[in-house]
Amino acid sequence: MLLVSNLQAGYDETMILQNVHLELPKGKIVGLLGRNGVGKTTLVKALMGLLPVSNGTIRFEENEWKKERPEARARAGMAYVPQGREIFSDLSIRENLLLGMEALPKSLRSTSIPQEIFQWFPVLEEMIDRKGGDLSGGQQQQLAIARAIISNPKVLLLDEPMEGIQPSIVQLIQDVLVKISSEKDMSILLVEHNLDAVIACADQFYILDKGQMVMNGNCNDINEDDLQRHLAV
Template sequence: MSEPLLELKDLRVKYGNVEALHGIGLTVRRGEIVTLLGANGAGKTTTLRAISGLLRPSAGEIRFEGKPIHALPAHELVKRGIAQAPEGRRIFATLTVRENLMLGAFTRTDKPGIAETLAWIHRLFPVLEKRGTQLAGTLSGGEQQMLAIGRALMANPRILLLDEPSLGLAPLLVKAIFQTLREINQTTGVTIVLVEQNARAALKLAHRGYVMEVGRLVLEDSAQALLSNPKVQNAYLGSRV
């Protein structure tokens, strides 16, 4: 079994006086795809935002490659290998597709490496090369999601955090994006943490999963075991996609 890449220990996060995460602990190993499942408000996005440095924990610890990172600013975490494609994509609508991608490499100085990463992303998502000079705000929803993932990959991350990549997309496009995520993981070894409402698609992609309820982790298992778990089926897998 591979060593832990990311560890959360008794992590607590507050919004003002309201505690959103109540001491959660989880482990993500190198090369894994791990999914976080749960209803809206369960704390999934809060967890990702804490990992990526956008929220400061009120207690507990986040360790990356064995070192505590929870006090570091977000840009420093990007340098260390943590990148996020956020919920809602958050692309820069008035910049071109290429400009959006290049912003993803803002912490890098290795020009040959940046060019190599850009060429790889164009192979993963050919439409991004085709529309390189187009304003990002004119892309379709699916193209914008590809751009958000591509921009995160431009940072050359060791771990990729994805928040609701299927949101608002047609089933065929969701299938294509998830196939690309599997390819990214298998060919490069990039570790992925996936927050996704489409629980069935997420579990078919992932190696392991955690189930969250109101700021707590209530279940952890292999993705295959969670797919066949009656409680998970009743709560999250009621309709097939």
């Protein structure tokens, strides 16, 4: 679905990512782990077209992404939930969700919110007219994910969705991710610090260290000692 080869990207003169390889198969959840500042967000931004790529390739289905803008990537089926969520605080849950449908072609847009969104995240229906800024952190994160998946993307990029969220909501988000990846055949890249969250819901994992992929594999075969070597601060 998404294949990254030899990717090099960074900010102005500072290269952060070096020869990065990553494969996100259709309908699978891939965890991207790494310590603070190793380049996880930089990679996600490069995939979404928010940062230029200096070298290497990003293939999405049959296309090679080069200079396509984020809006074009969104229309083609990529959705992104940035770290810190970035929901619209002054808009209601309903208005935030309706804005999420803007990524769909006009002919597919609806004026009503698909019921499945509320089956996954019931609290959003209960509080539908409440402003985004008046929600708890966990409720805002549910809204941010719901807004991203409302357009039925093929690929969902999530940057640390469990950060600062209480355990019961972490569990709910993990369960929803597993459900939508299998029911909708959605490919999910889950950027995480938290190894337990990746083990709980991902199929495969990658570890980034100082801008390079140092380890990857299947979550069923994780050797936690090896992983901790790369993740310990």
